[in-house]
Amino acid sequence: KQEVTQIPAALSVPEGENLVLNCSFTDSAIYNLQWFRQDPGKGLTSLLLIQSSQREQTSGRLNASLDKSSGRSTLYIAASQPGDSATYLCAVSDDKIIFGKGTRLHILP
Amino acid sequence: EAGVVQSPRYKIIEKKQPVAFWCNPISGHNTLYWYLQNLGQGPELLIRYENEEAVDDSQLPKDRFSAERLKGVDSTLKIQPAELGDSAVYLCASSGQQAGTGELFFGEGSRLTVL
Numbered sequence: 556k557q558e559v560t561q562i563p564a565a566l567s568v569p570e571g572e573n574l575v576l577n578c579s580f581t582d583s584a585i586y587n588l589q590w591f592r593q594d595p596g597k598g599l600t601s602l603l604l605i606q607s608s609q610r611e612q613t614s615g616r617l618n619a620s621l622d623k624s625s626g627r628s629t630l631y632i633a634a635s636q637p638g639d640s641a642t643y644l645c646a647v648s649d650d651k652i653i654f655g656k657g658t659r660l661h662i663l664p
Numbered sequence: 665e666a667g668v669v670q671s672p673r674y675k676i677i678e679k680k681q682p683v684a685f686w687c688n689p690i691s692g693h694n695t696l697y698w699y700l701q702n703l704g705q706g707p708e709l710l711i712r713y714e715n716e717e718a719v720d721d722s723q724l725p726k727d728r729f730s731a732e733r734l735k736g737v738d739s740t741l742k743i744q745p746a747e748l749g750d751s752a753v754y755l756c757a758s759s760g761q762q763a764g765t766g767e768l769f770f771g772e773g774s775r776l777t778v779l
Contacts, residue, residue: 598668598755655706656706657706
């Protein structure tokens with residue numbers, strides 16, 4: 556059974572810093588991995604989708620990597636801003652789509 | 665292009681009452697999901713539709729929950745009767761590809777409070 560873990564559960568960093576969020580999964584036989592952002596009281600917004608054949612995807616200040624063999628993905632956020640404060644969730648897709656519990660990120664002005 | 669639309673955004677009911685949530689997916693998306701999200705947790709799948717067929721409802725508590733997607737477009741999730749533990753956010757998502765192979769798009773969610 557696929558399990559997805561996100562560590563840390565919460566993170567606070569000063570504005571301007573680069574940061575890395577982690578996602579690990581137990582079964583490497585996945586179709587893809589997707590990173591989402593969720594603001595309080597809102598739905599999930601798709602940030603990046605990495606197919607199983609890809610190693611990374613980039614969008615603006617965001618870069619997501621995927622290492623299937625080790626069951627890990629990272630989301631790199633460059634030059635963090637207060638507007639980046641949100642919960643970030645990863646989801647892996649095999650026969651089902653399984654979500655982690657998310658990392659609550661707080662960027663300190 | 666319109667995103668996934670859900671209604672109502674908020675619903676407060678007393679226990680044992682019925683409640684229904686509606687979802688309209690992105691146009692052309694044949695795959696539709698209903699998820700439940702508790703505070704501080706990731707979404708958990710309730711049911712997945714491919715067109716009008718429920719292809720994965722193994723996590724749907726069928727004694728009180730039901731769902732339908734009659735014409736393969738919009739969908740309704742119903743709870744009857746609601747229990748206190750059903751208080752959560754119900755999220756609808758859609759994808760243009762089958763079986764989790766494509767990008768997932770979510771609506772804003774319907775927040776249910778059962779008193």
